[in-house]
Amino acid sequence: MPIATADFEYVRTLVREQAAIVLEANKAYLVESRLGPVARAHGLDSIATLVGQLRGARGSRLHDHVVEALTTNETSFFRDIHPFDTLRTAVLPELVKQRAAVRRLSIWCAACSSGQEPFSIAMVIREHFPQLASWNVDILGTDLSEGMLARAAAGVYSQLEVNRGVPAPLLVKYFARDGAGWRLSPEIRRMVRFRGGNLARPWPLAPPVDLLMLRNVLIYFAVPTKHEILERAHRALAPDGVLFLGGTETTLGVHDGFERVAAGRTTYYRRR
Ligand SMILES: C[S@@+](CC[C@H](N)C(=O)[O-])C[C@H]1O[C@@H](n2cnc3c(N)ncnc32)[C@H](O)[C@@H]1O
Incomplete structure:
Protein backbone atom coordinates (compact mmCIF):
# COMPACT_ATOMS: atom_id res chain seq x y z
CA MET A 1 0.00 0.00 0.00
CA PRO A 2 1.37 3.49 -0.81
CA ILE A 3 2.65 5.41 2.20
CA ALA A 4 0.20 8.02 3.56
CA THR A 5 1.29 11.61 2.93
CA ALA A 6 1.39 12.43 6.65
CA ASP A 7 3.55 9.35 7.33
CA PHE A 8 5.91 10.26 4.49
CA GLU A 9 6.24 13.81 5.89
CA TYR A 10 6.94 12.39 9.36
CA VAL A 11 9.73 10.17 7.98
CA ARG A 12 11.22 13.01 5.89
CA THR A 13 11.36 15.24 8.96
CA LEU A 14 12.86 12.47 11.09
CA VAL A 15 15.63 11.79 8.57
CA ARG A 16 16.38 15.49 8.20
CA GLU A 17 16.50 16.05 11.96
CA GLN A 18 18.59 12.98 12.76
CA ALA A 19 20.96 12.78 9.81
CA ALA A 20 20.48 16.09 7.94
CA ILE A 21 19.59 14.00 4.88
CA VAL A 22 17.16 15.76 2.56
CA LEU A 23 14.58 13.45 1.00
CA GLU A 24 12.91 15.13 -1.93
CA ALA A 25 9.11 15.25 -2.05
CA ASN A 26 9.11 12.73 -4.93
CA LYS A 27 10.89 10.03 -2.91
CA ALA A 28 7.81 8.34 -1.41
CA TYR A 29 8.59 5.19 -3.45
CA LEU A 30 12.06 5.06 -1.90
CA VAL A 31 10.64 5.31 1.62
CA GLU A 32 8.14 2.55 0.81
CA SER A 33 10.75 0.20 -0.61
CA ARG A 34 13.26 0.79 2.20
CA LEU A 35 10.86 0.76 5.15
CA GLY A 36 8.88 -2.33 4.14
CA PRO A 37 11.76 -4.64 5.19
CA VAL A 38 12.30 -2.63 8.43
CA ALA A 39 8.63 -3.08 9.36
CA ARG A 40 8.84 -6.83 8.67
CA ALA A 41 12.09 -7.18 10.63
CA HIS A 42 10.37 -5.60 13.64
CA GLY A 43 7.30 -7.84 13.29
CA LEU A 44 5.06 -4.95 12.20
CA ASP A 45 2.40 -5.53 9.56
CA SER A 46 2.77 -2.29 7.59
CA ILE A 47 4.66 0.96 7.18
CA ALA A 48 1.67 2.74 8.73
CA THR A 49 2.10 0.64 11.91
CA LEU A 50 5.83 1.30 11.84
CA VAL A 51 5.32 5.07 11.63
CA GLY A 52 2.69 4.80 14.38
CA GLN A 53 5.34 3.24 16.65
CA LEU A 54 7.85 5.93 15.71
CA ARG A 55 5.37 8.64 16.64
CA GLY A 56 4.79 6.97 20.01
CA ALA A 57 8.41 6.95 21.20
CA ARG A 58 11.13 9.44 20.39
CA GLY A 59 14.78 8.48 20.06
CA SER A 60 14.31 4.69 20.08
CA ARG A 61 16.40 2.05 18.27
CA LEU A 62 13.54 1.86 15.78
CA HIS A 63 14.17 5.50 14.86
CA ASP A 64 17.84 4.67 14.25
CA HIS A 65 16.93 1.67 12.10
CA VAL A 66 14.55 3.77 9.99
CA VAL A 67 17.15 6.50 9.46
CA GLU A 68 19.81 3.93 8.59
CA ALA A 69 17.48 2.26 6.11
CA LEU A 70 17.15 5.58 4.30
CA THR A 71 20.86 6.21 3.89
CA THR A 72 22.56 5.31 0.63
CA ASN A 73 25.62 3.17 1.33
CA GLU A 74 27.00 2.79 -2.19
CA THR A 75 30.79 2.50 -2.09
CA SER A 76 33.62 0.43 -3.57
CA PHE A 77 37.32 -0.27 -3.20
CA PHE A 78 39.45 2.42 -4.88
CA ARG A 79 36.27 4.23 -5.89
CA ASP A 80 36.87 6.51 -8.90
CA ILE A 81 40.55 5.36 -8.85
C1 LIG B 1 27.26 6.94 -0.60
S1 LIG B 1 28.05 6.45 0.87
C2 LIG B 1 29.70 7.03 0.60
C3 LIG B 1 30.75 6.07 1.10
C4 LIG B 1 32.20 6.48 0.81
N1 LIG B 1 32.55 7.73 1.42
C5 LIG B 1 32.45 6.54 -0.68
O1 LIG B 1 32.63 7.63 -1.22
O2 LIG B 1 32.45 5.49 -1.31
C6 LIG B 1 27.36 7.64 2.02
C7 LIG B 1 27.54 7.24 3.48
O3 LIG B 1 27.21 8.40 4.28
C8 LIG B 1 26.61 7.96 5.47
N2 LIG B 1 25.89 9.08 6.07
C9 LIG B 1 24.74 9.67 5.65
N3 LIG B 1 24.39 10.68 6.45
C10 LIG B 1 25.36 10.75 7.41
C11 LIG B 1 25.56 11.59 8.53
N4 LIG B 1 24.70 12.56 8.84
N5 LIG B 1 26.65 11.37 9.30
C12 LIG B 1 27.52 10.38 8.99
N6 LIG B 1 27.39 9.55 7.94
C13 LIG B 1 26.31 9.74 7.16
C14 LIG B 1 25.73 6.79 5.05
O4 LIG B 1 25.44 5.93 6.13
C15 LIG B 1 26.59 6.15 3.95
O5 LIG B 1 27.32 5.06 4.45
Whole structure:
Protein backbone atom coordinates (compact mmCIF):
# COMPACT_ATOMS: atom_id res chain seq x y z
CA MET A 1 0.00 0.00 0.00
CA PRO A 2 1.37 3.49 -0.81
CA ILE A 3 2.65 5.41 2.20
CA ALA A 4 0.20 8.02 3.56
CA THR A 5 1.29 11.61 2.93
CA ALA A 6 1.39 12.43 6.65
CA ASP A 7 3.55 9.35 7.33
CA PHE A 8 5.91 10.26 4.49
CA GLU A 9 6.24 13.81 5.89
CA TYR A 10 6.94 12.39 9.36
CA VAL A 11 9.73 10.17 7.98
CA ARG A 12 11.22 13.01 5.89
CA THR A 13 11.36 15.24 8.96
CA LEU A 14 12.86 12.47 11.09
CA VAL A 15 15.63 11.79 8.57
CA ARG A 16 16.38 15.49 8.20
CA GLU A 17 16.50 16.05 11.96
CA GLN A 18 18.59 12.98 12.76
CA ALA A 19 20.96 12.78 9.81
CA ALA A 20 20.48 16.09 7.94
CA ILE A 21 19.59 14.00 4.88
CA VAL A 22 17.16 15.76 2.56
CA LEU A 23 14.58 13.45 1.00
CA GLU A 24 12.91 15.13 -1.93
CA ALA A 25 9.11 15.25 -2.05
CA ASN A 26 9.11 12.73 -4.93
CA LYS A 27 10.89 10.03 -2.91
CA ALA A 28 7.81 8.34 -1.41
CA TYR A 29 8.59 5.19 -3.45
CA LEU A 30 12.06 5.06 -1.90
CA VAL A 31 10.64 5.31 1.62
CA GLU A 32 8.14 2.55 0.81
CA SER A 33 10.75 0.20 -0.61
CA ARG A 34 13.26 0.79 2.20
CA LEU A 35 10.86 0.76 5.15
CA GLY A 36 8.88 -2.33 4.14
CA PRO A 37 11.76 -4.64 5.19
CA VAL A 38 12.30 -2.63 8.43
CA ALA A 39 8.63 -3.08 9.36
CA ARG A 40 8.84 -6.83 8.67
CA ALA A 41 12.09 -7.18 10.63
CA HIS A 42 10.37 -5.60 13.64
CA GLY A 43 7.30 -7.84 13.29
CA LEU A 44 5.06 -4.95 12.20
CA ASP A 45 2.40 -5.53 9.56
CA SER A 46 2.77 -2.29 7.59
CA ILE A 47 4.66 0.96 7.18
CA ALA A 48 1.67 2.74 8.73
CA THR A 49 2.10 0.64 11.91
CA LEU A 50 5.83 1.30 11.84
CA VAL A 51 5.32 5.07 11.63
CA GLY A 52 2.69 4.80 14.38
CA GLN A 53 5.34 3.24 16.65
CA LEU A 54 7.85 5.93 15.71
CA ARG A 55 5.37 8.64 16.64
CA GLY A 56 4.79 6.97 20.01
CA ALA A 57 8.41 6.95 21.20
CA ARG A 58 11.13 9.44 20.39
CA GLY A 59 14.78 8.48 20.06
CA SER A 60 14.31 4.69 20.08
CA ARG A 61 16.40 2.05 18.27
CA LEU A 62 13.54 1.86 15.78
CA HIS A 63 14.17 5.50 14.86
CA ASP A 64 17.84 4.67 14.25
CA HIS A 65 16.93 1.67 12.10
CA VAL A 66 14.55 3.77 9.99
CA VAL A 67 17.15 6.50 9.46
CA GLU A 68 19.81 3.93 8.59
CA ALA A 69 17.48 2.26 6.11
CA LEU A 70 17.15 5.58 4.30
CA THR A 71 20.86 6.21 3.89
CA THR A 72 22.56 5.31 0.63
CA ASN A 73 25.62 3.17 1.33
CA GLU A 74 27.00 2.79 -2.19
CA THR A 75 30.79 2.50 -2.09
CA SER A 76 33.62 0.43 -3.57
CA PHE A 77 37.32 -0.27 -3.20
CA PHE A 78 39.45 2.42 -4.88
CA ARG A 79 36.27 4.23 -5.89
CA ASP A 80 36.87 6.51 -8.90
CA ILE A 81 40.55 5.36 -8.85
CA HIS A 82 42.07 8.82 -9.67
CA PRO A 83 41.91 10.15 -6.08
CA PHE A 84 43.85 7.05 -4.98
CA ASP A 85 46.45 7.57 -7.73
CA THR A 86 46.90 11.15 -6.54
CA LEU A 87 47.14 10.00 -2.94
CA ARG A 88 49.90 7.58 -3.90
CA THR A 89 51.87 9.85 -6.21
CA ALA A 90 51.46 13.32 -4.68
CA VAL A 91 49.47 13.76 -1.47
CA LEU A 92 50.95 11.00 0.69
CA PRO A 93 54.58 11.57 -0.42
CA GLU A 94 54.21 15.26 0.52
CA LEU A 95 52.57 14.51 3.86
CA VAL A 96 55.21 11.89 4.67
CA LYS A 97 57.88 14.51 4.03
CA GLN A 98 56.09 17.12 6.17
CA ARG A 99 55.55 14.72 9.08
CA ALA A 100 59.00 13.10 9.04
CA ALA A 101 59.94 14.77 12.35
CA VAL A 102 56.83 13.70 14.28
CA ARG A 103 56.34 10.37 12.43
CA ARG A 104 52.59 10.63 12.90
CA LEU A 105 49.79 10.70 10.35
CA SER A 106 46.10 11.12 10.98
CA ILE A 107 43.68 9.99 8.28
CA TRP A 108 39.91 10.19 8.63
CA CYS A 109 37.36 8.67 6.26
CA ALA A 110 34.10 10.31 7.29
CA ALA A 111 30.97 8.51 6.06
CA CYS A 112 33.00 5.42 5.22
CA SER A 113 30.01 3.09 4.70
CA SER A 114 31.18 -0.56 4.75
CA GLY A 115 34.87 0.36 4.96
CA GLN A 116 36.18 -0.05 1.41
CA GLU A 117 37.62 3.50 1.34
CA PRO A 118 39.76 3.37 4.52
CA PHE A 119 40.88 -0.17 3.65
CA SER A 120 41.89 1.02 0.15
CA ILE A 121 44.05 3.70 1.79
CA ALA A 122 45.52 1.13 4.19
CA MET A 123 46.50 -1.05 1.20
CA VAL A 124 48.09 1.94 -0.59
CA ILE A 125 50.14 2.67 2.53
CA ARG A 126 51.15 -0.95 3.03
CA GLU A 127 52.12 -1.33 -0.62
CA HIS A 128 53.85 1.96 -1.34
CA PHE A 129 54.98 3.50 1.95
CA PRO A 130 56.75 0.72 3.87
CA GLN A 131 58.60 3.32 5.93
CA LEU A 132 55.29 4.16 7.66
CA ALA A 133 55.22 0.73 9.33
CA SER A 134 57.14 2.24 12.27
CA TRP A 135 55.09 5.48 12.39
CA ASN A 136 51.96 6.20 14.35
CA VAL A 137 49.45 6.08 11.48
CA ASP A 138 45.85 6.44 12.57
CA ILE A 139 43.21 5.58 9.94
CA LEU A 140 39.75 6.22 11.31
CA GLY A 141 36.50 5.31 9.53
CA THR A 142 33.23 6.78 10.80
CA ASP A 143 29.65 6.49 9.66
CA LEU A 144 26.14 7.08 10.90
CA SER A 145 25.06 3.53 10.15
CA GLU A 146 25.78 0.94 12.84
CA GLY A 147 25.02 -1.80 10.30
CA MET A 148 27.64 -0.50 7.86
CA LEU A 149 30.19 -0.11 10.66
CA ALA A 150 29.63 -3.71 11.75
CA ARG A 151 30.26 -4.82 8.17
CA ALA A 152 33.38 -2.66 7.97
CA ALA A 153 34.77 -4.04 11.22
CA ALA A 154 34.19 -7.61 10.01
CA GLY A 155 36.23 -6.91 6.86
CA VAL A 156 34.41 -9.57 4.82
CA TYR A 157 33.31 -8.71 1.28
CA SER A 158 31.36 -10.52 -1.43
CA GLN A 159 32.85 -11.59 -4.73
CA LEU A 160 30.98 -8.72 -6.40
CA GLU A 161 32.39 -6.19 -3.95
CA VAL A 162 35.99 -7.26 -4.49
CA ASN A 163 35.43 -7.42 -8.26
CA ARG A 164 34.46 -3.76 -8.07
CA GLY A 165 37.88 -2.24 -7.61
CA VAL A 166 40.39 -4.60 -5.98
CA PRO A 167 43.27 -5.20 -8.41
CA ALA A 168 44.13 -8.91 -8.74
CA PRO A 169 47.59 -8.62 -7.13
CA LEU A 170 46.07 -6.95 -4.03
CA LEU A 171 43.31 -9.55 -3.87
CA VAL A 172 45.90 -12.32 -3.81
CA LYS A 173 48.06 -10.54 -1.27
CA TYR A 174 45.55 -9.10 1.20
CA PHE A 175 42.38 -11.24 1.01
CA ALA A 176 41.62 -14.85 1.89
CA ARG A 177 38.60 -16.89 0.81
CA ASP A 178 35.79 -16.86 3.37
CA GLY A 179 32.88 -19.02 2.22
CA ALA A 180 31.52 -17.37 -0.91
CA GLY A 181 33.30 -14.10 -0.05
CA TRP A 182 36.70 -12.70 0.84
CA ARG A 183 38.17 -11.72 4.21
CA LEU A 184 40.71 -8.92 4.45
CA SER A 185 43.97 -9.89 6.08
CA PRO A 186 44.45 -8.97 9.75
CA GLU A 187 47.45 -6.78 8.83
CA ILE A 188 45.14 -4.46 6.81
CA ARG A 189 42.18 -4.72 9.19
CA ARG A 190 44.41 -3.75 12.11
CA MET A 191 45.41 -0.51 10.36
CA VAL A 192 41.87 0.91 10.48
CA ARG A 193 39.59 1.62 13.43
CA PHE A 194 35.87 2.29 13.06
CA ARG A 195 33.55 4.42 15.16
CA GLY A 196 30.04 5.81 14.97
CA GLY A 197 29.80 9.45 13.96
CA ASN A 198 27.02 11.74 12.79
CA LEU A 199 28.36 14.52 10.57
CA ALA A 200 25.27 16.60 11.29
CA ARG A 201 26.12 16.87 15.00
CA PRO A 202 29.06 18.72 16.57
CA TRP A 203 32.25 16.68 16.19
CA PRO A 204 34.29 15.71 19.25
CA LEU A 205 37.64 17.43 19.53
CA ALA A 206 40.39 15.40 17.91
CA PRO A 207 44.02 15.98 16.91
CA PRO A 208 44.44 17.82 13.60
CA VAL A 209 43.61 15.62 10.62
CA ASP A 210 46.22 15.36 7.85
CA LEU A 211 43.96 13.72 5.29
CA LEU A 212 40.18 13.95 5.38
CA MET A 213 38.12 11.86 2.98
CA LEU A 214 34.59 13.30 2.93
CA ARG A 215 33.34 11.73 -0.25
CA ASN A 216 29.89 11.21 -1.65
CA VAL A 217 27.99 12.32 1.42
CA LEU A 218 27.61 16.12 1.11
CA ILE A 219 25.29 15.45 -1.85
CA TYR A 220 22.59 14.30 0.58
CA PHE A 221 22.55 17.55 2.55
CA ALA A 222 21.02 21.02 2.08
CA VAL A 223 23.46 23.90 1.45
CA PRO A 224 23.44 25.28 5.04
CA THR A 225 24.32 21.79 6.36
CA LYS A 226 27.07 21.40 3.73
CA HIS A 227 28.48 24.74 4.90
CA GLU A 228 28.36 23.73 8.55
CA ILE A 229 30.11 20.42 7.83
CA LEU A 230 32.76 22.11 5.67
CA GLU A 231 33.32 24.65 8.47
CA ARG A 232 33.95 21.78 10.90
CA ALA A 233 36.16 20.07 8.32
CA HIS A 234 38.15 23.32 8.01
CA ARG A 235 38.68 23.41 11.78
CA ALA A 236 39.52 19.69 11.95
CA LEU A 237 42.21 19.82 9.23
CA ALA A 238 45.85 20.53 9.95
CA PRO A 239 46.94 23.82 8.30
CA ASP A 240 48.57 21.84 5.47
CA GLY A 241 45.98 19.04 5.58
CA VAL A 242 44.19 17.73 2.50
CA LEU A 243 40.48 17.28 1.91
CA PHE A 244 38.99 15.02 -0.76
CA LEU A 245 35.33 15.32 -1.72
CA GLY A 246 33.34 13.09 -4.09
CA GLY A 247 33.59 13.61 -7.85
CA THR A 248 30.33 15.58 -8.02
CA GLU A 249 30.93 17.60 -4.85
CA THR A 250 32.65 20.94 -4.37
CA THR A 251 33.33 23.62 -1.78
CA LEU A 252 32.69 26.27 -4.46
CA GLY A 253 29.73 28.44 -3.57
CA VAL A 254 29.39 26.63 -0.24
CA HIS A 255 32.48 27.54 1.83
CA ASP A 256 35.22 29.94 0.78
CA GLY A 257 37.88 28.74 3.23
CA PHE A 258 39.28 26.16 0.82
CA GLU A 259 41.38 26.36 -2.30
CA ARG A 260 40.92 23.79 -5.00
CA VAL A 261 44.03 21.94 -6.20
CA ALA A 262 43.92 20.21 -9.58
CA ALA A 263 46.11 17.11 -9.48
CA GLY A 264 46.28 14.56 -12.26
CA ARG A 265 42.73 13.57 -13.11
CA THR A 266 41.26 14.59 -9.78
CA THR A 267 40.98 17.57 -7.46
CA TYR A 268 41.42 18.03 -3.76
CA TYR A 269 41.18 20.94 -1.35
CA ARG A 270 43.47 22.71 1.09
CA ARG A 271 42.75 25.39 3.68
CA ARG A 272 43.34 28.87 2.32
C1 LIG B 1 27.26 6.94 -0.60
S1 LIG B 1 28.05 6.45 0.87
C2 LIG B 1 29.70 7.03 0.60
C3 LIG B 1 30.75 6.07 1.10
C4 LIG B 1 32.20 6.48 0.81
N1 LIG B 1 32.55 7.73 1.42
C5 LIG B 1 32.45 6.54 -0.68
O1 LIG B 1 32.63 7.63 -1.22
O2 LIG B 1 32.45 5.49 -1.31
C6 LIG B 1 27.36 7.64 2.02
C7 LIG B 1 27.54 7.24 3.48
O3 LIG B 1 27.21 8.40 4.28
C8 LIG B 1 26.61 7.96 5.47
N2 LIG B 1 25.89 9.08 6.07
C9 LIG B 1 24.74 9.67 5.65
N3 LIG B 1 24.39 10.68 6.45
C10 LIG B 1 25.36 10.75 7.41
C11 LIG B 1 25.56 11.59 8.53
N4 LIG B 1 24.70 12.56 8.84
N5 LIG B 1 26.65 11.37 9.30
C12 LIG B 1 27.52 10.38 8.99
N6 LIG B 1 27.39 9.55 7.94
C13 LIG B 1 26.31 9.74 7.16
C14 LIG B 1 25.73 6.79 5.05
O4 LIG B 1 25.44 5.93 6.13
C15 LIG B 1 26.59 6.15 3.95
O5 LIG B 1 27.32 5.06 4.45
